[in-house]
Amino acid sequence: MKVGLVGFGKTGKAVASILLESSTTHLSWVLRRSKTLEHRSVPEFLGVESEEPGIILSAGEFSARGLLDAYPVDVIIDFSSADGIDYYGEEARKRGISIISAVSEYPTAALDRLKQLAKSTRVIHSPNITLGINFLLIAAKILKNIAPGTDIEIIEEHYKNKPEVSGTAKVIAKHLDIKENTIKTVRAGGIIGTHEILFGFPYQTVRLKHESISREAFGNGILFALNHLPSRRTGLYTMEDLLIPYFSLCKSEAEFTRSQTRPWWKIW
DSSP: EEEEEHHHHHHHHHHHHHHHHHHOOEEEEEESSTTTTTBBBHHHHHHHHOOSSSSSEEEOOOOOOHHHHEEEEEEEEEOOTTTTHHHHHHHHHHTOEEEEEOOSSSOOOHHHHHHHHTTEEEEOOOSOOHHHHHHHHHHHHHHHHHHOOOOEEEEEEOOOOSSOOOOHHHHHHHHHTGGGGGOEEEEOOTTOEEEEEEESSSSSEEEEEEEEEOHHHHHHHHHHHHTTTTTTEEEEEEEHHHHGGGGGOOOSSSHHHHTTSGGGGGGG
C-alpha cells in the first residue's frame, strides 16, 4: 500500500519511522512546508534501513495535482495542521485516495470539508489515533452508560511548556458530556501525554488511564487504521468505528440473543 505523509514534526517523524519498518506499507513521500530538507531521503534522515524512497518534498514545489501525478499513492496520512486538507483534499477526492487525518483540532468549516470529501472517498479522522486512547474512550462511554450518575473527572498531563488544554482531553470531555473548563491539567518536565478518566462511585473508584511513552504510538495507531480500512470506498469514519467490533463478547447476533436468556455469569 503506497502512502504519503503530510507533516514532519516530532510526531510525523515518529510515524514515518513506523511506516518504514512496516511490511504492509510503502512510504512514497513526506510533505512539509519548509524547504530545509527538500529531496532528502526519509530513511537516510531518520537512520532507518529501508529500500523505500520516502522522499521529502515541500508544498511550495508542487501543487497537489502535480505531487500526485508524479508520486501517486493509495492513502494520504495527515499529521500537519487544520489547513492541510485545503492543499490535498480536492485532488484526493477526485482520485479516490483514502485520507487518514490525525489532526487534533479542526474548526467547524474544516470538519464540514471532511464530510464533503467523504462522499467521494474514504476518510478516517481521529484527534488522537493511538489505540490506547481510543480504547479508553470507548470503555469510558460504556461505563458511563452503565452508571450514568457517576462523578467523572478528567485529568491530563503534558510537557512543561504546553500552553493549551489537550485536544484529546477536550474530545474525551465532549464524548462524556463533561464541561471543558472542569478538565484538570498538569504541566511538568517532558511528559509526552497522559490522560486519565476518574469515575467516582459511592463505595469504589474506577480509573481509566493512558500514557504515551513514545510518539511511535501514533504510528502503531496509523498501521491499525490502514489494516482495518472499511470495505466501503466512501464514508467518514473514526477510530472508534474500527475498534467497536472488537468489543463484541458474542460470536454472532444469534448467540447474543441466546445469551439474554441465560444468567449473566454464564455468558462467558
